[in-house]
Amino acid sequence: MFESIRQFFADRKLRDYATAYAFVIPALAMYVIFVVYPFFYTIYLSLTKWDGAKPVKEFVGLLNYQQLVADSRLWSALSHNFIWIVLGTVAPVAIGLFLGVLLWRGVRGMVFFRTVYFLPVVLAPVAVGIIWKWMYNPQFGPINSTLRAVGLDVLAKGWLGDPYLALPAIILAGVWGYFGFCFVVIMAGLQNIDMEQIDAALVDGANGAQRLWYVIIPGLRHVLTMITTFTLILGVNVFDIIWITTRGGPGRATHVIATYTYNTAFRESYVGYGSALAIVMGLVSLVVSFIFISIRERGGD
């Protein structure tokens, strides 16, 4: 037996395989335990009616999925996700691009600006939520205090308590916490822009906007697609900043699918139905990712 083990290790090819698997297996095991197993178990739970405590899970087939179709709270939450995806993607990418281009050619204090813009990114979304919850406080928050101090009392609002303003207010907080990431990645992408093309455009008489549209943005397409894909997925899965600031309120004004799922599964103890919601959320993420990865690959070709 020891001889066969010795021969195994004497074979370089087998030894390489063994080494490779030795590195892969722990990560694979973690992936199976913490991703694959919960994923399939969630699918199973989504086919049951269960309160999360009783020992028996009643199998109900696709009933939970049938109920999803007529669930107005789900559609309301998805519409908020859609708003988040659109505004929460366009705004940070646009701000990052604007600031990146502005600082690209080198300005005094470049490191300072880069640090300041990136600083909110290092904060956990929970911290961003707490900061902005305080900023929006109707009584002593800096936003209302400033408005009152300059005589604009009429504009002072209960930002997070107004059903029409709450979602845009949280999106603004989310954009603040995220645009620095877009800025830094775009800055890195700008270093690869071919300066000869910029110079050629200048010689051809292209103005700033034309250079941006026809030279810089095409040159950043891989970077922009990557950021956009990443941001879109975040928009589908957004949870923490909303939970910290409004918990989906006032009323249902800021519920997104993740907060609604959490509420249903853990607050209302409808774990089976909550699992069906989680599967829907996963599917939406998957579809969004697939579409944009396809676009990116097509762009690469």
Next chain:
Amino acid sequence: MEILYWDQVSGDEAQAVIETIIANFEEAHPNIKINREVYTLEQLTDISRTAIEAGEGPDIMYYDSGPAYGGILGNAGLLLSLEEAYAAYNWDERLVSVSRDWTTYGGTVYGVGHEFEAQGLYWNKRIFADEGIEVPSTFEEMVALCGTFRELGYDPPMAAGWADWGGFPISHNWYNVLANSVPSDTVAAAISGEYPWNSPDIVASLDLVVGLVEAGCYDEQGSATSFLDGNAKFYTGQAPMMLMSTWAMQFFTDEITDEFGFMILPPIEGGEQTMIQLMGAVWYIIGDTEHPEETLTFLNYLVSDEAIPLWIEGAKLLPGVTGVDFSGYDVRPVYSDFLNLVSGWDGPVGYHIDVLTPANFNTTLWESNVELAAGRLTSQEVADRINAEMERAVEDGRHADITG
């Protein structure tokens, strides 16, 4: 041996009292050590079920009553039946009846209720005297007072904030209005799923809450103001009135110099003045505790004659015990008013809804009431929503039958 106790007592004075009670208990029982861990209700809801199932839960926990909280655990067989303990410790006689009634799930009693509370109207005696205003004797007078106080510059006339508790506080105000405008047996039938929540009488009670909003009673920023910030406007004299449970009395600290009055919600025309009584929270013993006898001994000590003065004078919380002579206690006048009111009350008793209704009903109710206050939903729409949730709960067997 050690007992793990999960607690949700809030307020500095109440925290000090429970620590004292534990120290006294340990002194009297040197072989038992109580390890107390403090959580919020939200945290307990999130972690208790999983922790107990994993064998990592406490021996005893202080959690809320009703199908949405203890009921989930009791019905899943995760709590220890206290039927024998009620007989052994004579709790049926020593404790108020709602202690058993509100902690019985599936025909078995699982808890001992604590923090016996009532809901009602607080008023600031100094402001009422300074402004020469009489305490309202009817609900309609109370609503009219909101306009009067607005004109006098009090903003808001009635302290409230429901930004962080998802509409929970404004819904409490509705429970009060409901109890005083719809007969208790009708409300009990609705809680039991035997009477529709979108019936005209219940819709009319929601209209009365809309009336409070339209009369300018609440802070216009109520849905952006946290519960404690909202209540603080009453404690600090900005708001002259507050509709709240007696739980709020623990926040009348020594720094607050104003004196306050407390009364049951003034009677609504066509209704009968009704006191909503509730147990703030409940002690449950976990089903798989390794030390049931010692934990029961500790639980009995928590409601013992030694602990009662500490609860009343120190924590300003009323234990759910019977036959207490309140006259000898050194407490704030407003608290003594409440104690006397409770001990002398012989009128009808109403229900605190959300401790008896299932969680899906509660979250829908709270969310919808915020939208009601914001004018985004009508009373009928709110009633239709909660009725649909009750029908769902009945179908799933998650409701409480309190009429049987």
